[in-house]
Amino acid sequence: MIKIAILGSTGSIGTQTLDVVERNEDLQVVGIAAGSNIVRLEEQIRRFHPRLAAVGDEKKAAELKSRVADTDCRVVGGMEGLLMLAAMPESDILVTAIVGMIGIRPTVEGIRAGKDIALANKETLVTAGHIIMPLAKEYGVRILPVDSEHSAIFQALCGEEPSRIHKLLITASGGPFRGKKREELTNIKVEDALKHPNWAMGQKITIDSATLVNKGLEVMEAKWLFHMDLEQIQVVVQPQSVIHSMVEFVDGGIIAQLGTPDMRLPIQYALYGGRRRFLPGGRLDFAKLGSITFEEPDMETFKGLPLAMEASRRGGSMPTVFNAANEKAVGMFLNRKIGFLDIYAIIEDAMKRHKVIENPDVDEITGIEQETYRWIEGRW
Numbered sequence: 001m002i003k004i005a006i007l008g009s010t011g012s013i014g015t016q017t018l019d020v021v022e023r024n025e026d027l028q029v030v031g032i033a034a035g036s037n038i039v040r041l042e043e044q045i046r047r048f049h050p051r052l053a054a055v056g057d058e059k060k061a062a063e064l065k066s067r068v069a070d071t072d073c074r075v076v077g078g079m080e081g082l083l084m085l086a087a088m089p090e091s092d093i094l095v096t097a098i099v100g101m102i103g104i105r106p107t108v109e110g111i112r113a114g115k116d117i118a119l120a121n122k123e124t125l126v127t128a129g130h131i132i133m134p135l136a137k138e139y140g141v142r143i144l145p146v147d148s149e150h151s152a153i154f155q156a157l158c159g160e161e162p163s164r165i166h167k168l169l170i171t172a173s174g175g176p177f178r179g180k181k182r183e184e185l186t187n188i189k190v191e192d193a194l195k196h197p198n199w200a201m202g203q204k205i206t207i208d209s210a211t212l213v214n215k216g217l218e219v220m221e222a223k224w225l226f227h228m229d230l231e232q233i234q235v236v237v238q239p240q241s242v243i244h245s246m247v248e249f250v251d252g253g254i255i256a257q258l259g260t261p262d263m264r265l266p267i268q269y270a271l272y273g274g275r276r277r278f279l280p281g282g283r284l285d286f287a288k289l290g291s292i293t294f295e296e297p298d299m300e301t302f303k304g305l306p307l308a309m310e311a312s313r314r315g316g317s318m319p320t321v322f323n324a325a326n327e328k329a330v331g332m333f334l335n336r337k338i339g340f341l342d343i344y345a346i347i348e349d350a351m352k353r354h355k356v357i358e359n360p361d362v363d364e365i366t367g368i369e370q371e372t373y374r375w376i377e378g379r380w
């Protein structure tokens with residue numbers, strides 16, 4: 001039996017993880033956590049019988065506690081609950097399906113408790129990869145990628161050493177505004193930015209796909225996961241999202257992973273530590289597929305990617321500033337306080353004023369995150 005704790009069980013990745021669990025008799029959920037959606041948490045408690053439910057919002061935690069008083073599930077609120085869930089003695093693997101940098105502390109806690117990490121929460125690796133990767137090595141735990149591109153690379157590697165890799169080819173859909181020029185993006189509506197051409201995902205990552213910030217975050221995520229230099233990572237637009245990413249090896253051979261846009265495959269692959277199991281549903285039909293096409297990313301219009309590469313090159317605390325500014329800006333865009341292109345302006349401004357701190361620790365990272373939020377609030 002593989003015992004699973006899920007940080008972010010009510011979201012897009014979290015609910016698909018539960019779907020995978022329900023289809024496999026040797027998977028068991030022992031803990032779940034969310035921010036405030038206690039209605040869905042209650043449903044999940046009654047269906048999956050976890051031992052622990054953590055709720056970020058303390059008031060909602062108290063409410064959930066009384067709602068599930070007739071069950072065996074313990075409810076704990078705030079960061080204390082998230083950390084408790086990450087380290088719970090009953091679990092083997094922690095799925096980080098939470099959104100944003102709030103995932104850093106629970107991920108560190110999970111590693112210290114010896115849990116393998118099925119990592120969807122890319123923001124943690126982007127901002128704290130220099131802490132997470134050595135810590136995982138020290139504690140002998142695996143960081144198993146859930147993000148579709150990184151899972152594709154993990155699958156394509158077939159156990160080869162990183163030294164046998166020439167480069168990684170990360171595919172991008174190009175988002176809903178692929179082909180548009182900057183002038184056409186001025187009056188973009190939130191509803192249009194939330195229409196991803198191929199994937200159904202949470203709101204934040206869907207906006208990140210539209211700005212190409214998601215691809216920038218994924219380049220940084222790949223750098224840490226596969227021990228690559230930035231120069232060894234190329235982004236290729238593959239508008240149909242059929243090829244999920246590719247690895248070019250030192251002998252010129254390229255291995256690609258293909259499939260339908262369905263996150264249950266990468267989730268299941270991670271939960272089983274890189275072993276294949278039956279998965280019903282979506283199968284590619286090449287006869288109906290038509291063509292698989294490729295394009296260069298438009299770095300002039302979609303500045304999320306070049307800004308991320310710059311943040312990564314400058315290193316230290318700069319990826320934290322890039323990510324924190326983006327998290328804040330996306331929230332403001334979703335609340336209709338700023339326009340689509342302001343997301344780039346906010347990230348650019350925040351990066352310009354920041355003096356890089358080398359090797360920031362977790363407290364420094366969260367300090368810089370809060371300081372970046374405050375600075376944006378005072379200016380926008």
Ligand SMILES: NC(=O)C1=CN([C@@H]2O[C@H](COP(=O)(O)OP(=O)(O)OC[C@H]3O[C@@H](n4cnc5c(N)ncnc54)[C@H](OP(=O)(O)O)[C@@H]3O)[C@@H](O)[C@H]2O)C=CC1
Pocket residue numbers: 007008009010011012013014033034035036037038055056057082096097098099100102120121122123146147148199200201202203204205263
């Ligand atoms: N969706 C996808 O297909 C993919 C997602 N990812 C990555 O996975 C992560 C999750 O994405 P996604 O599932 O789309 O996001 P969602 O917005 O759908 O879900 C986010 C989850 O995080 C929880 N959460 C938010 N804030 C807090 C908090 N303060 N404390 C505790 N829990 C919190 C939410 O709880 P509540 O519901 O209560 O708000 C929810 O369970 C992101 O990092 C994303 O980039 C990567 C690849 C693909």
Ligand SMILES: CC(=O)[C@@H](O)[C@H](O)COP(=O)(O)O
Pocket residue numbers: 147148149171172173174175199205208209210214215263
């Ligand atoms: C499903 C997944 O992994 C997302 O990160 C997805 O890849 C987003 O697609 P684009 O960022 O390429 O639009």
Ligand SMILES: [Mn+2]
Pocket residue numbers: 147148149218
């Ligand atoms: Mn992805």
